Amino acid sequence: METALPYDRLQFAVTATFHYLFPQLTMGLALLLMYFRTRALTSGEEHYHCVALFWTKIFALSFAFGVVTGIPLEFQFGTNWAKFSTFAGGVIGQTLAMEGLFAFFLESSFLGILLFGEGRFSRRIQWVAALMLFLGSWLSGYFILATNAWMQHPVAYSVAADGRLFVDSLSGLLTNPWLLWQYMHNMTAAVVTGSFVMAALGAFYLLSGQHMVHAKTCLRTGVVAGAIASALMIFPTGHENARQVFEHQPVKGAAFEGLFRTERGAGILLVGQPNMETMTIDNPLEIPRALSFLVYEDLWAKVKGLDAFPREDWPDNLPLLYYSYHIMAGLGTILAATMGLALLWLWRGRLFTAPWLLWLIMLSAPFPYIANTAGWMTAELGRQPWLVYGLLRTADGTSPLVHSGNALFTLLGFLGLYLLLGILFLFLFAETIRHGPSVADAHPVGDPSGDQA
Amino acid sequence: METFWYGAVSFMLAVYIVLDGFDFGVGIVYPLVARTEPDRRRALAAIGPVWTANEVWLIAAGGLLFFAFPKVYAAGFSGFYLALIIVLWLLIARGLALELRSHLDHRLWRQLWDLAFTGSSALLAVVFGAALGNLIRGVPLNQDGYFFVPLWTDLMTGPEPGILDWYTILMGLASAAILALHGANYLAMKTVGELQRRARCVAWLAGFAVVGLVVAALAAISYVQPIFRVQYSVYPIGYLFPAAGLAALAAALQLRRRDRDLASFCASSLFILAMLASTAWGSYPNLLISTTDRGNSLTIANATAGTYGMQVGLWWFLIGFGLIIVYTITVHRSFWGKVDVDQD
Numbered sequence: 001m002e003t004a005l006p007y008d009r010l011q012f013a014v015t016a017t018f019h020y021l022f023p024q025l026t027m028g029l030a031l032l033l034m035y036f037r038t039r040a041l042t043s044g045e046e047h048y049h050c051v052a053l054f055w056t057k058i059f060a061l062s063f064a065f066g067v068v069t070g071i072p073l074e075f076q077f078g079t080n081w082a083k084f085s086t087f088a089g090g091v092i093g094q095t096l097a098m099e100g101l102f103a104f105f106l107e108s109s110f111l112g113i114l115l116f117g118e119g120r121f122s123r124r125i126q127w128v129a130a131l132m133l134f135l136g137s138w139l140s141g142y143f144i145l146a147t148n149a150w151m152q153h154p155v156a157y158s159v160a161a162d163g164r165l166f167v168d169s170l171s172g173l174l175t176n177p178w179l180l181w182q183y184m185h186n187m188t189a190a191v192v193t194g195s196f197v198m199a200a201l202g203a204f205y206l207l208s209g210q211h212m213v214h215a216k217t218c219l220r221t222g223v224v225a226g227a228i229a230s231a232l233m234i235f236p237t238g239h240e241n242a243r244q245v246f247e248h249q250p251v252k253g254a255a256f257e258g259l260f261r262t263e264r265g266a267g268i269l270l271v272g273q274p275n276m277e278t279m280t281i282d283n284p285l286e287i288p289r290a291l292s293f294l295v296y297e298d299l300w301a302k303v304k305g306l307d308a309f310p311r312e313d314w315p316d317n318l319p320l321l322y323y324s325y326h327i328m329a330g331l332g333t334i335l336a337a338t339m340g341l342a343l344l345w346l347w348r349g350r351l352f353t354a355p356w357l358l359w360l361i362m363l364s365a366p367f368p369y370i371a372n373t374a375g376w377m378t379a380e381l382g383r384q385p386w387l388v389y390g391l392l393r394t395a396d397g398t399s400p401l402v403h404s405g406n407a408l409f410t411l412l413g414f415l416g417l418y419l420l421l422g423i424l425f426l427f428l429f430a431e432t433i434r435h436g437p438s439v440a441d442a443h444p445v446g447d448p449s450g451d452q453a
Numbered sequence: 454m455e456t457f458w459y460g461a462v463s464f465m466l467a468v469y470i471v472l473d474g475f476d477f478g479v480g481i482v483y484p485l486v487a488r489t490e491p492d493r494r495r496a497l498a499a500i501g502p503v504w505t506a507n508e509v510w511l512i513a514a515g516g517l518l519f520f521a522f523p524k525v526y527a528a529g530f531s532g533f534y535l536a537l538i539i540v541l542w543l544l545i546a547r548g549l550a551l552e553l554r555s556h557l558d559h560r561l562w563r564q565l566w567d568l569a570f571t572g573s574s575a576l577l578a579v580v581f582g583a584a585l586g587n588l589i590r591g592v593p594l595n596q597d598g599y600f601f602v603p604l605w606t607d608l609m610t611g612p613e614p615g616i617l618d619w620y621t622i623l624m625g626l627a628s629a630a631i632l633a634l635h636g637a638n639y640l641a642m643k644t645v646g647e648l649q650r651r652a653r654c655v656a657w658l659a660g661f662a663v664v665g666l667v668v669a670a671l672a673a674i675s676y677v678q679p680i681f682r683v684q685y686s687v688y689p690i691g692y693l694f695p696a697a698g699l700a701a702l703a704a705a706l707q708l709r710r711r712d713r714d715l716a717s718f719c720a721s722s723l724f725i726l727a728m729l730a731s732t733a734w735g736s737y738p739n740l741l742i743s744t745t746d747r748g749n750s751l752t753i754a755n756a757t758a759g760t761y762g763m764q765v766g767l768w769w770f771l772i773g774f775g776l777i778i779v780y781t782i783t784v785h786r787s788f789w790g791k792v793d794v795d796q797d
Contacts, residue, residue, distance in 0.1 A: 064552040067505065068545040072538075074515055078530020079537055082599065085530075089523020090758040093516075094766065100516035101773030104509040109780035112502040113787060120787070164523075166759030170769075399531035401601035410538045417542060424549070428556050 007407035008080040008398050011414060013380070015072050017373055018418045022066030024372050027141055027187065028194020029059045030134040032225060037130045041123060051214050052130075053118065054437030055198070059133075060115055061432065063107070065425050072414070080407065084387055084397030090166040091157050092147045094173060099143035106136030138187065145183045146174055151388050152379065153178035153248055165391070181244060182379075185237035188229045189375060192335060193368040195226030199342070200365035201433065203358040214437045216352060223351070223361075227343040230336035238332065239294065245382070246295045249389065251309040252382035255318055256325040257291055259305040266291040266303040269326075274319050279306075315384045324377035331371035338364050454763045455753035456738070458521035461770065463733040465517055469510035470581070470729060471635075471722045476500040476507055478636015480547070480574025481629060482659075483567070486640060486651040493567065497554065499643040499792045504551060506784055508544075513777075520766060524598055524756040525740045532592055532600040533584070536616050540580055547573035575629060582628020586621035589732060590614065590677050591742035594749040598756075610677055612744045620673045627666035634659040634705070635721045642714040643792050653712060660706045667702065667728075671695070674735075680742060681735035691734040698727030 033055055040048035074096065077085050110132040117126060150156075156172030157165045167173055199222025205215035246253040254260075258269055260279045267286035275282050292301040306314060315321050342361055345351040351358075383389055387397040479500050487496040519526040530537055550570035554563055592600045593613055605615035608622075617625075637656035641649050675682055685691050705720035736742070740756055743749035757763065 061552075064548060067508075068548040071512060071544060072541050074512060074519075075530060075537055075541055077519065078526045079534050080531070082527035082531035085519065085527035086524050086598075089519055089526060090762055093520030093523050093526075093758055094762060097513070097516035097520035097766070098769060098773070100509070100513035101770065101777065104512055105506065105773075105777045105780050108505040108509050109784045112506060112784055116502040117787065160759065167762045167765075170765045399527075399534070399599070400597065401599050402531050402534050406534055410535075413538065413542065417545065421545075421549075424553070428553065431556060 004402055004404040004407035005395055005398055007404055007411050009394065011080060011407065011411045012073075012076055014411070014418065015069065015076065015414055017376065018422070019066065019069040019073060020372070020376060021369060022062045022069065023137070023141070024190045024193045024369070025062045025197060026059055026066055027137045027190040028192070029055055029062070029198070030137045031191055032194055032198060032221060033059060033130055034134045035221065037127045041127055047213050047217065049123070051217050051437050054214070056114055057432055058429070060111060061425070061428055063111060065421065067108075069418070069421070080399055080402065081397050082399035084392065086164060087392055087397070088165050088388055090164055091173065092150060094167055094170060095143045095147045095150070099140055103136050103140035103143060106132055107140065110136065141187060141190070142183060145186055146176065146179050148379070149176045149179035149182050152182070152383055154388055154391055178244060178248070181237055181240040185233065185241050188233040188237055189368070189372050191229035192226055192233055193372060195222045195229060195339070196335070196365050196368045198222035199226055200362045203362040204433075205436070206352060207355065207358050207362065211436050211438075219351065220346065223339060223342045223346050227339040230332070230339045234332055234336055243295060246303070249382065250304045251306065251313055252315060254304060254306045254308075255315050255321050255382060256378070258322050259291075259303060260307060262302065262305040262308050264292070264302045265289045265300045268294070274322050276318065313385065315382055317381055317384070321378065321381040324374045324381060328371050328374040328378055331367050331374070335364065335367055335371065454760065455757050457767070458517075458763060459733070459737060459740070459753050462514060462517050462521055463729070465510060465514035467726050467729040469507070469514050471725050472507040472510055473504070474632045474725060475635050475639040476504040477574045477578050478632040478634070479640055480570050480636070481578060481633045482637045482640070482652065482655045483571050485655050486637065486648060488651075492648045495644055495648055495792050496640060497551070499640060501551070502788045503784060506781065508548070517770075521758055521763065522740055522751075522753070522756040523758055525751050528594065528598050528600065528741060528751060532602055533587070533616060534601065535604055536580065536584070540577065543573045543577050543580070547577065578629040578632045579625035582625035583617060583621040585628070585732065586624030587616055588741070589674055589681070589736065590620060591744040593745045594741060594743035594751065596749060598749065598751055614744065620677050623666070623673055624670055627663070627670045630659055630662040630666050631725065634663050635718075635725065638705070638709070638714065638718040638721050642718045645791055653709070653714070656709055656717070660709055663702065664706070678742070680739070684735050684737065691731070694727050694731040694734055698724050698731060701727055
């Protein structure tokens with residue numbers, strides 16, 4: 001039987017990657033929306049309320065795509081990864097079920113109130129609804145990352161006689177040491193996405209001379225939040241994440257850095273292409289000793305290279321993992337620098353009149369998406385060849401009776417469907433932007449009665 | 454403890470069918486009852502604020518099944534592979550139709566999403582009925598607790614059936630008729646005027662189809678799955694469930710005739726709950742019945758997720774469930790009453 005494994009992996013990769021384009025925006029925006037709603041209540045300024053309504057619309061659009069692309073992931077655990085579900089369901093069933101019970105209901109119930117409740121409920125009630133939405137979306141991220149953190153670093157489980165795993169401490173599962181930094185890193189990255197999209201839209205409106213008041217509000221909020229979040233994304237969250245990789249998954253760490261041989265005083269590569277024939281890096285450009293220092297706070301510390309591990313434990317797509325990591329880290333640095341520069345100009349009162357900087361911010365909007373996608377690829381490719389690190393190999397987790405023809409069929413179906421979805425989303429996003437924030441929005445938005453009619 | 458989770462998962466699924474059922478039903482009867490653009494908007498506005506939350510019951514029920522009986526989740530989802538992926542695609546199409554229709558004011562755009570909404574709702578209603586039929590009939594589980602069934606073979610029941618056979622198709626049609634009745638009842642309750650009149654009329658007609666199909670389906674079930682007959686003869690008190698279901702169906706029709714919209718909607722909800730409870734009662738303690746060797750069936754005992762996990766889950770489940778009830782009541786109360794859509 002031809003194995004379905006590559007199609008199963010590709011299908012999960014495609015659906016998870018595509019899905020995560022949407023929640024990273026909604027989780028980031030949920031926080032910024034809270035800020036707008038709070039400002040609207042405390043200052044009583046109408047334009048904060050108006051801008052909140054506009055971003056609620058974009059939130060809802062992205063949320064709808066997030067929901068419909070998220071359901072396939074839950075299904076796929078069973079459809080394509082049945083042996084994994086049987087093996088690990090006794091543990092990760094906890095966090096996945098809790099996400100459904102605690103996060104989804106909260107989000108979807110209160111989004112309905114926010115979208116359909118303008119004019120029906122007081123602004124205080126809407127503020128509470130926005131708070132619930134924020135809690136729901138951040139809780140959702142927490143439970144999903146608790147699941148992923150357990151697959152990266154299994155804790156709080158026991159093995160039954162038939163080989164299946166069962167949870168033996170719920171609190172241990174929810175406070176997995178791996179989870180803390182992964183969650184912080186992920187959420188700051190989501191705020192970076194939300195801030196960049198918001199700032200970029202503000203910059204676009206400013207440059208094109210539309211909705212000037214709202215444009216400045218968006219830009220100011222986006223730049224301040226983006227500067228804080230992108231700094232936190234690098235330090236301490238990114239740094240601590242990398243440290244725990246070197247501590248618990250050293251082979252993944254070595255692959256990140258393209259470190260083929262164990263070295264004392266290892267450097268950090270800025271540029272270079274891993275050459276799998278010679279097991280060296282082509283065209284290296286490196287900062288000497290930096291890796292040893294960052295990981296062990298010692299310039300001469302020994303860092304284990306790939307040669308310290310058996311070949312079958314190496315991540316199977318090493319160059320792709322290496323590039324994912326470098327793209328994530330490189331873009332993260334560029335994003336932080338851009339926001340830092342914008343914050344400086346904002347502080348000097350020159351941001352709104354510096355077209356070159358506005359262009360830079362506007363054109364940077366896709367980069368957080370690329371960086372976050374590369375970040376997920378780093379985490380997930382790096383976990384290979386394990387599905388549950390150290391416990392279950394990926395090849396042993398697929399559905400035993402689903403043949404490759406079926407998996408390929410559904411993979412192609414998802415590819416086609418998601419291509420259409422992507423085009424639809426961009427089209428509707430552009431429509432919403434063209435419509436823009438306006439006072440006319442101060443009546444029901446997103447109403448199926450069609451307020452644009 | 455396992456019995457509690459069997460009940461909890463069944464109950465979550467039943468509530469899902471009652472809640473999302475009415476918005477599926479609205480989708481099925483939509484082209485029949487909503488002939489003009491304002492009426493279409495009213496029909497959509499009637500489910501607009503609640504359908505996402507309704508759908509979450511499915512995700513939560515799926516999550517709970519995974520949590521409580523991971524082996525069943527793994528076996529069932531991989532066994533019904535193609536059918537489930539097609540369900541996913543239909544759910545995606547349906548979600549988008551509801552979400553995107555209002556985004557552009559263009560006749561063709563709206564027609565496209567109307568078509569997607571009705572088509573996906575009707576197909577999903579049939580698929581859910583057929584899925585229930587498969588659970589009742591059983592599947593060819595092997596010794597490792599896995600199976601794989603194609604979408605169809607020769608449309609006959611037997612030890613190696615397809616997902617679709619004459620009996621599951623009958624169940625699918627019954628399901629579509631039941632949800633059409635339920636959705637039309639909901640619309641009659643939420644609207645006024647011409648739309649309400651048509652919804653009442655459709656509900657009345659759907660009621661007759663339901664009676665015929667349900668009687669046929671009950672006969673088919675007792676023919677196809679002897680385990681159910683055994684379970685009911687051992688614990689005859691279980692007959693209360695189907696009896697309550699049939700009484701609720703009779704009440705729904707009687708109330709329908711007098712145009713008691715709210716009461717009729719409640720009756721059709723009770724009918725669905727009671728029929729699903731009957732199924733759960735007949736199937737217990739089996740989760741997936743094997744058609745080949747009874748010993749391969751997955752039951753609440755051999756598919757459990759472990760004692761500690763189930764006990765600790767009880768705590769968060771009770772808290773979470775309490776919260777859900779609060780949200781659900783909040784949302785439905787907030788949008789209580791007839792749909793009020795301003796005419797532009």
